[in-house]
Amino acid sequence: MESRAAFVLLGVLYLAVTFVTVQAVTYSGAAVVHEGQAWSIECSGLKEDDPIRWTRNGQSLEPELSSGQLSVLSPRGSGTSKLSAVQATDSHDGSYKCTPQSNDDFHLTIYVGENSDLSDPSMSPDLKIKVLTPKDVPLILECENRVPLEKPVWLKEKVAVLTAFPQNEDLVKIDNATGNLIITKVLDPAYGNYTCKIGNTTTEYRVVQKPTVVLDDSTNVVEGEKLHLVCNGKQSPGIKVLWYFGEQNYTSSRGRVKISKDIDRGIHGGVLVVENIEMSDRGDIFCKVAYNWSDPSEEHSASAKTYLRVKDKYAALWPFLGICAEVVVLCVIILVYEKKRNKAELEESDTDNSPETKPLPNKDSDIRQRK
Structure with missing residues (x-):
């Protein structure tokens, strides 16, 4: 009994130490950055044995780090690591972690709009x-x-x-x-x-003006193909877009769900793309827009939904197979009928060609006539 209690106590202490270690990691930096601005996120509270591996939405940043788009500075013994970029792009929008040990993350929002270009000093970034x-x-x-x-x-x-x-x-x-x-x-x-x-x-x-959203009542996609939706409507650059898909909310790309900019209208997050649609994805998809999520007023926001219908990828094949089956059945019927008809004609032909049996003359009657 005492050994069991000791084991439980050790387990609780281990969980407590792990929890403290996870909660010790904190983030700092500007949460909203305009496109083209420099930005940085500092992760502090790291221990010496904590692995430093920055990720965005759970994805590795190695390609961007190796190309120089992003840079990481982690002074030895400082317990900190800083991720930075010289110029913000819309692809930088997302949730960042500096280590897998971190339970928290830091969400960076990239503001993309008409005044996001700060090369003009007359334009204020605080629009x-x-x-x-x-x-x-x-x-x-x-x-x-x-x-x-x-x-x-x-x-x-x-x-x-x-x-x-x-x-x-x-x-x-x-x-x-x-x-x-x-x-x-x-x-x-x-x-x-x-x-x-x-x-x-x-x-x-x-x-x-009050934003509006337009989506079709239903959207049809064949299983295994790509879903592509645009949150259309009257919206100005700077509006925030939220997608609801698969019982989850998306403001940035995650997994096979990709959120991108509507280039034609300049609306960041206005396009939803989902690769390899599955039958389980069938259901309602919502697009909600607002200029400020903290404003609950319905007068200042808008939403619309479309029902996703997923078609079986073999659905188009079934009618073809049905037609083929009908053709095969008809061919079999025709062959059987032709075979029986040919057999009947052959039997009739054999009957017609057989020699006729004529009655033999009576020799006695001929003899009597000669006499």
């Missing part, structure tokens, strides 16, 4: 997206870092905002007390890019 619907009116855009007694300058598509709406002069107004821009109506001219300038600081906004 704020606001959805304009009837429930949002009046929509207030605040000019950040305002200096007292200094008047802000508001621009709409790089044009003075008060002169940008010649036919809708009352569409927007500027609050002189706060310097905020107020959009008073829901009209198409109100959508677009706004900039507030105060001295050397700028605040960037993009006002967009």
Whole structure:
């Protein structure tokens, strides 16, 4: 009994030590990075015997490390390892781990949009997206870092905002007390890019309409082939896309599920590709979009679903085999019929060619006549 208790105690201590070791690994770094920016993720709390092997979504980064796209710095004895890239690309989006011993991971989101190119110093990387619907009116855009007694300058598509709406002069107004821009109506001219300038600081906004999603009611894919879906609809660059497939949510590639950019519309994550579709994949697939996942309002998000129908890869073969079977049966029937008919004709022919039996003349009657 005592030995069993000691064994259980040792097991508990082992699990506790393992748990502490796993929980000791922590990550730090920018969670959201614009395309083209440099980024780095630092993993700390590593022990000397912990294997350092960076992965993204469970996949090895060796090809990108060997090509120089990514680099790893792990000073000996520091207990840290840093993964970095000079320029962020949409393929860098995903969940990172520095060691298999880590129970946690670090999710890096790459923002891909019109203002993701930071080569233009007039474009701020901190673009704020606001959805304009009837429930949002009046929509207030605040000019950040305002200096007292200094008047802000508001621009709409790089044009003075008060002169940008010649036919809708009352569409927007500027609050002189706060310097905020107020959009008073829901009209198409109100959508677009706004900039507030105060001295050397700028605040960037993009006002967009409620997003929409369009998917077919059903999608047919043959077993073993590839599923390709595009989350269509009215959406602006910078929107976040979530796919629901196989009872799991996907915002980035994982396993045979590949999430990629809709190049035609510039929507990151707008394309879902699943290799080697299986019969068990049959079911509903959802696409949900929002500019901010922390905003639960239905007015600012949209979703749609399609039902995936998986066809048997031999389904097209069965009608052909059925036709072949019918042809074989017909051929057999014809052969049997022809064989019986030929046999009957042969028997009739043999009967027709047999010699006729004629009655023999009566010799006695001939003799009597001669007499």
